Amino acid sequence: xxxxxxxxxxxxxxxxxxxxxxxxxxxxxxxxxxxxxxxxxxxxxxxxxxxxxxxxxxxxxxxxxxxxxxxxxxxxxxxxxxxxxxxxxxxxxxxxxxxxxxxxxxxxxxxxxxxxxxxxxxxxxxxxxxxxxxxxxxxxxxxxxxxxxxxxxxxxxxxxxxxxxxxxxxxxxxxxxxxxx
Amino acid sequence: xxxxxxxxxxxxxxxxxxxxxxxxxxxxxxxxxxxxxxxxxxxxxxxxxxxxxxxxxxxxxxxxxxxxxxxxxxxxxxxxxxxxxxxxxxxxxxxxxxxxxxxxxxxxxxxxxxxxxxxxxxxxxxxxxxxxxxxxxxxxxxxxxxxxxxxxxxxxxxxxxxxxxxxxxxxxxxxxxxxxx
DNA sequence: GTCCGCATGTAAGGCGTTACATGATTAA
DNA sequence: TTAATCATGTAACGCCTTACATGCGGAC
Numbered sequence: 051x052x053x054x055x056x057x058x059x060x061x062x063x064x065x066x067x068x069x070x071x072x073x074x075x076x077x078x079x080x081x082x083x084x085x086x087x088x089x090x091x092x093x094x095x096x097x098x099x100x101x102x103x104x105x106x107x108x109x110x111x112x113x114x115x116x117x118x119x120x121x122x123x124x125x126x127x128x129x130x131x132x133x134x135x136x137x138x139x140x141x142x143x144x145x146x147x148x149x150x151x152x153x154x155x156x157x158x159x160x161x162x163x164x165x166x167x168x169x170x171x172x173x174x175x176x177x178x179x180x181x182x183x184x185x186x187x188x189x190x191x192x193x194x195x196x197x198x199x200x201x202x203x204x205x206x207x208x209x210x211x212x213x214x215x216x217x218x219x220x221x222x223x224x225x226x227x228x229x230x231x
Numbered sequence: 232x233x234x235x236x237x238x239x240x241x242x243x244x245x246x247x248x249x250x251x252x253x254x255x256x257x258x259x260x261x262x263x264x265x266x267x268x269x270x271x272x273x274x275x276x277x278x279x280x281x282x283x284x285x286x287x288x289x290x291x292x293x294x295x296x297x298x299x300x301x302x303x304x305x306x307x308x309x310x311x312x313x314x315x316x317x318x319x320x321x322x323x324x325x326x327x328x329x330x331x332x333x334x335x336x337x338x339x340x341x342x343x344x345x346x347x348x349x350x351x352x353x354x355x356x357x358x359x360x361x362x363x364x365x366x367x368x369x370x371x372x373x374x375x376x377x378x379x380x381x382x383x384x385x386x387x388x389x390x391x392x393x394x395x396x397x398x399x400x401x402x403x404x405x406x407x408x409x410x411x412x
Numbered sequence: 413g414t415c416c417g418c419a420t421g422t423a424a425g426g427c428g429t430t431a432c433a434t435g436a437t438t439a440a
Numbered sequence: 441t442t443a444a445t446c447a448t449g450t451a452a453c454g455c456c457t458t459a460c461a462t463g464c465g466g467a468c
Contacts (some may be wrong), residue, residue: 058455077421085376086369086388089330098421098455103455121419134310149270155387162381163270170383188267200343204406208334210402216397220390227386257447277428279449285425302447305420 055107059153060091060100064125065109065134066160072113072125075101090156109133111130128171138165142176147184151217171228178221185214236288238314240334241272241281242333244355253294253306256282271337290314292330300394305381319346323357328365332398339405352409359402 067081082091104110109130112122139223161170188211196204248262256279263272282324290311293303319338328380342351369392
């Protein structure tokens with residue numbers, strides 16, 4: 051990576067979990083195993099090393115949760131919080147929309163409580179705009195090549211486009227939920 | 232991987248391209264760079280090594296396309312075709328739906344011409360069923376936790392569910408396109 | 413006391429990413 | 441002739457995947 055300091059999506063997801071409260075490695079692993087966040091990872095074999103990297107980088111630290119006798123847990127550090135917020139605030143680019151929607155949606159999931167509503171709204175506005183632009187360009191591409199494509203390829207591309215459209219509609223609706231009062 | 236013989240999704244995508252016609256490495260790279268298939272890869276740095284692996288495994292071979300003076304190209308072998316078809320015909324599992332929709336859609340894109348319509352229909356029927364089951368379980372999960380979730384997390388999950396729903400609707404429509412005459 | 417699930421990892425290997433390295437054509 | 445684009449890669453690096461390893465606590 052260009053910036054060896056910056057965690058991967060998995061690392062950022064862990065920072066997001068820890069920014070709610072300190073947790074043990076197992077609790078973190080459980081969050082991935084038991085919730086739909088599991089789409090973002092998988093196995094202890096990925097999660098524990100990711101935690102270790104975050105610790106080495108100084109983004110999380112070990113703490114004793116609860117009393118003196120409780121298990122060791124991990125907490126996010128100030129430095130980690132900064133990096134996490136940088137991640138949340140990164141601009142919504144066309145490239146990210148085209149190849150990293152999952153990362154964008156994960157970022158959004160963690161925004162409540164971490165960013166002011168105005169920033170969340172801006173994210174949604176930008177996301178919607180980039181999604182619509184992307185749909186437009188995919189549509190244009192599609193018009194040019196549809197006739198030459200095998201039927202299932204054309205349909206698969208339709209599915210992809212429809213997906214971006216669905217996300218754009220969602221962004222529109224989500225904006226209402228974060229509308230200024 | 233458990234089966235070191237089986238190519239990755241990128242490898243299978245390359246096999247799919249080559250099963251249409253023999254192509255040079257650059258043409259393959261171009262297909263990823265210039266079309267929405269680019270979501271599946273990225274750079275020559277991934278594609279050329281993937282081609283080399285396919286060659287080592289005996290799934291593709293070098294051929295002289297056109298005349299004697301033309302560039303070297305790659306063609307899929309019988310063994311490669313077999314592996315490719317195995318990939319297309321793999322059952323649609325719940326796990327794949329939950330964490331590998333892209334792979335499933337890529338498989339579908341390559342099915343026309345490679346599989347009989349009956350097999351394509353079955354894929355769509357199975358996919359639709361698994362998608363609807365997955366939506367149902369996500370909905371149930373959602374009902375249980377929505378109240379405790381931060382607003383943006385709940386919305387992000389909504390987006391994911393809506394996505395699966397959109398795919399299910401798409402599968403339904405796609406079935407019509409492959410309906411028996 | 414032993415067995416099973418909790419809890420926390422390590423080891424080996426492969427793949428993709430970013431960045432760089434050449435030649436060979438074509439355009440100016 | 442120089443520069444740009446075509447065409448084909450290699451190198452370093454890090455991450456994830458799968459599989460395995462281990463200790464501990466309660467159930468029985």
